[in-house]
Amino acid sequence: MMHHLVIAPIALPMLFACLLMLERSVLPHRRRVLALVGTTLQLLVAVALLWMTRDGTIWTYQLGEWQPPFGIVLVLDRLAAYMVTISTLLGAAAMLYASNGQDAKGTNFHALFQFQLMGINGAFLTGDLFNLFVFFEILLIASYALLLHSGGRKRTLAGMHYVILNVAASSFFLIAAGTLYGTLGTLNMADLAVKVAHVSERQQGLVEAAALMLMAVFLLKTAILPLHFWLPRAYAAAPGSVAVIFAIMTKVGVYSLLRVYTLIFGDQAGNIAYFAHQWLWCGGIATIAVGALGVFSSPDLRIQISYLTLVSVGTMVAALGMGTVDSYSAVLFYLPHTTFITAGLYLVAEAIGRQRGRAGTRIVKSRQLRQPYLLGTLYFVGTLAILGIPPFSGSIAKVMILTTAQGTQAAWLWAMVLLSTLLGLISMSRAGTTIFWRAGEDASTRGALLNWRTGGAAIALLSVALLVPLFAYPLSGFTHDIVAQLAAPGDYVQAVLGQAPNLGESVQ
Structure with missing residues (x-):
């Protein structure tokens, strides 16, 4: 039964986002109460996930009972539980701040906020590169709307640059994922770790090119030079409650670098091992x-x-x-x-x-x-x-x-x-x-x-x-x-x- 909690950081915000979209009352109080209930449940789940990983156990959750590497798998280890807890605590503080009236400037603020948390938590829990791309898109689409929350010229201009750069990054992510899949026949991160260790010389160049492209995508999410110029304007223009949850966005890139380049491109990757370190x-x-x-x-x-x-x-x-x-x-x-x-x-x-x-x-x-x-x-x-x-x-x-x-x-x-x-x-x-x-x-x-x-x-x-x-x-x-x-x-x-x-x- 406990292993079902692994999907809760994704399922709970998705459920409450849908409920909040159905709640069309003109009074923001009802939406705030619903969002508060959802955030409280997510905090309890985050604490439970930390407790589940205290002894080093790695929990997996196969959606639809499809066995990896063929199905979608979520993986909970200490790192994932740690990041989910940080994002949930940050989300609770942002929601408390927004409930003072900032959330009333847009009907779907709380729903978008829950989708944002869903995307962030999903990125931390997924065990598949393609689904990492999917959760990136979920959190980015929600962030586009949240950045424009309550309108204004500065926010619109900052949002335009933010959207264009992230759409470009998403395109490179898809190309990198497609190259890895075409070369190695899988996007499951654990399976990639196995197959990269046995990649042939003929395939090595393609794998390294895909890895470099992935690194560029993650560095853009992290806002590393020369891919940094979107961050100051976007973060400075965002409403306070949105800027709070944006504080974890660059850390999604840091997490992705840490996860991918230790699991897939570590010692076992042969000539490709640690190639990213000098760039980083x-x-x-x-x-x-x-x-x-x-x-x-x-x-x-x-x-x-x-x-x-x-x-x-x-x-x-x-x-x-x-x-x-x-x-x-x-x-x-x-x-x-x-x-x-x-x-x-x-x-x-x-x-x-x-x-x-x-x-x-x-x-x-x-x-x-x-x-x-x-x-x-x-x-x-x-x-x-x-x-x-x-x-x-x-x-x-x-x-x-x-x-x-x-x-x-x-x-x-x-x-x-x-x-x-x-x-x-x-x-x-x-x-x-x-x-x-x-x-x-x-x-x-x-x-x-x-x-x-x-x-x-x-x-x-x-x-x-x-x-x-x-x-x-x-x-x-x-x-x-x-x-x-x-x-x-x-x-x-x-x-x-x-x-x-x-x-x-x-x-x-």
């Missing part, structure tokens, strides 16, 4: 540099936070490029920190913009805020955490990543991370002093105040800055357990296919 390392380092310059030169608070997101994904991808057990574990430790903190900062920025009137989130002198102490405290904590200043979560996460680098890589990584921290500290100090200290004498009586919904969502997300240091030891132990499971792809193959070929170790 160089792209990650370059993205940190560009993101740091973007943070330093940003004229707007929301754009500044978007470039901080670029710095964080660049850091994670560079660590993936180092290709060691410790670097992978550090990435997984860093991932919830950067996801929740950037999401919380988007909410704080939106609240600041509402209380400043026409100045919005632009870093210019304007009138005083209605809640300067509360917003100032949240901005201060979020800023120090995202920049990695002790004693907040970012300091531990960054040190873990930095200490995994060796030799020349250490010199480059330390230089880029410390430089990005310095530029970020200067830039965000300038923004903070301009917004909170150089404000006019009069405070407007207009502009929405943070209440238990909006403030509660922001505080809950930013509380990770204090919770991660408190629970750093068990969290780091769990991320090491996740990587240990990734390092044994034979266990994954055995769980899915019922056989355990000698695939070797997939992590150096």
Whole structure:
């Protein structure tokens, strides 16, 4: 019976999305209650999935009882359960924030939001490359509509670029998947891990070309240089509640890189093994540099936070490029920190913009805020955490990543991370002093105040800055357990296919 929970993170949001589309009441309260019930159930399921994988068991779910590699299979291991939990917690915070009135600006907001969660969770759970493409499309289609939620010229322009780039990426994904299927006769990830290990010389070029194309798609989803330029504009234009759930979108790309290039293109892949690492390392380092310059030169608070997101994904991808057990574990430790903190900062920025009137989130002198102490405290904590200043979560996460680098890589990584921290500290100090200290004498009586919904969502997300240091030891132990499971792809193959070929170790 327990194995049926594996499909619940996909089935529950799909069910509630359909129910929410049927709910046509003009009163948003009924839709909010329905969405709250769905989100609560998903949280309970996420906790149950973590408990199911506590001992390293890999659970599979064959839809329609079709046996892999011929049917659709979902796979729950520690990594999948970890990512589903993060996305569900983030979704709960976003829904709480949206229920203050942002959801009422579009009838189908909650339905689209549930479809978005369905696509994200499906991407984490699928054991098939083609269905990874399908879930990518589900989450992207929902994100297109959510980005345009409540309208506006800026959102329309940002949405146009976002759609065009992702449609192009989807086309490349299909070409890559078709090439792999035509060459190896399968798209089941476990079966691909077996067949890549025995690929002939004649087929090797096609397999490597498809793998490079897949990497390009995942790097675009992650927003790595030079495929990064869509992110700052799209994330800065999104409504606050949408920006929160968008914070996990780049991590879907990070997850895909980690899953595909440890399971399929690990040690067992022969000459193709680890070919992606040099690309990931160089792209990650370059993205940190560009993101740091973007943070330093940003004229707007929301754009500044978007470039901080670029710095964080660049850091994670560079660590993936180092290709060691410790670097992978550090990435997984860093991932919830950067996801929740950037999401919380988007909410704080939106609240600041509402209380400043026409100045919005632009870093210019304007009138005083209605809640300067509360917003100032949240901005201060979020800023120090995202920049990695002790004693907040970012300091531990960054040190873990930095200490995994060796030799020349250490010199480059330390230089880029410390430089990005310095530029970020200067830039965000300038923004903070301009917004909170150089404000006019009069405070407007207009502009929405943070209440238990909006403030509660922001505080809950930013509380990770204090919770991660408190629970750093068990969290780091769990991320090491996740990587240990990734390092044994034979266990994954055995769980899915019922056989355990000698695939070797997939992590150096």
